Amino acid sequence: FISGHALGGLFVIICSIISILLSSHVATSATIYFLIAIVVIISNIIIYYFLEKSHLFQIYTSAIQEINNRYEPLFHESLSSSSHNDNHITLSITLLATRERLFVAYKYTKWNFYGIFLTFISTLSIFPAYLSKIQPSYPSINSSNILWTQRLYVQVMTFLLFYIGDTFGRIISLKIHIPSLLYPRLLFFICLSRFIFIILFGFCNFPNTNGYPYLFKNDFIYALLVLCFSISHGYCYSINMIYAPRRVYPQLTSTVGALMIMALIAGTFVGSLLSYGVVAIYGDN
Structure with missing residues (x-):
């Protein structure tokens, strides 16, 4: 799960590059x-x-089920059995127990929660909306290969x-x-520091109209920034998870696990909204 998201994105962009090179x-x-996508899905x-029919898969799923049965809390069942005559009371007690579980989980993992939240905000606020508009610098800007510079x-x-x-x-x-x-607080501040990439x-080399200085005039500097930015994203997200x-x-x-996914979704949503502001601040023409 942790590396699957990144590998999925890597596969998609490789397919995109192949499709551009072929035509x-x-x-x-x-x-x-899209033909490649259909082949992959099938x-x-x-x-x-x-x-699913393999022996290894059966052993693995049986082991997972055994672990879930072993550690799944039983107080939901005890609460439900004591009030099975009143479905509404059972539902309210179950919901209360769920809230208590979330509260306890949040209490002990709040720094990881906000670390993931800030990691995705800082990433989605500039990638891909802003970074996809970065234009070639030296030496690409002097290249006569239109396929490279434009596509x-x-x-x-x-x-x-x-x-x-x-x-x-x-x-x-x-x-x-x-x-x-x-040191969960230290990890949180590392995640917070990623906003410096903005x-x-x-x-x-962003096509801005607000007069923001153009200082990094080399493609290698931009590539290094992208690598540092992406490595820190993958590391901060995974280590918190x-x-x-x-x-x-x-x-x-x-x-x-559910709480961390909530942080991921919330960070993705907020970061996506902020990306409009980031592009507007730098003055996209």
Whole structure:
């Protein structure tokens, strides 16, 4: 799950680049792109059909079910059984218990919750809305290859580098745990510090009309910024997702997982809205 999102995006952008390289016509490239998508979907359905029947899959799903049965809290059932004569009372008690679970989970994982929330706000506020408008700098700006400057530059320098860095950041989070589980506030401030990228990318070759200074006049600087930006996104998101369930009892891990997904969705929503403001501030023409 942690690296699947990034790998999915990486696969999509590779398919997009292939479709552009195979044809210079936009309609033909789009057709190739969607044909690849159809082939992938059909192949996934076939693979899943045979995988579900495999012995390894059966063992894995049985083990997961056994773990869920072992750690799933039983107080919902006890509350429901004591009031089964009144469905409305049962429902209200169950909802109250759910709120209590969420409150306890939030109490112990709030720094991870806000870390994920801020990570996605800082990312979605400039990617892809702002970064997709960055134009070639030196040496690409002097290139006579129109295919590179007009169609492939953004695909490679922005999207491909982002998903490579995002995937790498998620992978290294499985091996490197800095800061440790004991310093959730420090991890939160690291996530908060990613907002500096909004300022740094403003110095790149963006077609602005508000007079913002154009300082980073080299493609390699932009590529380095994209890699740092994407690696930090993948790492901050993954390390928070890894730490959060460890901060509570096993009975609350599923609740914590749902809470972290809420932070992800909320951060994505807020970041997407802020992206309009970021583009407007820099003055898109």
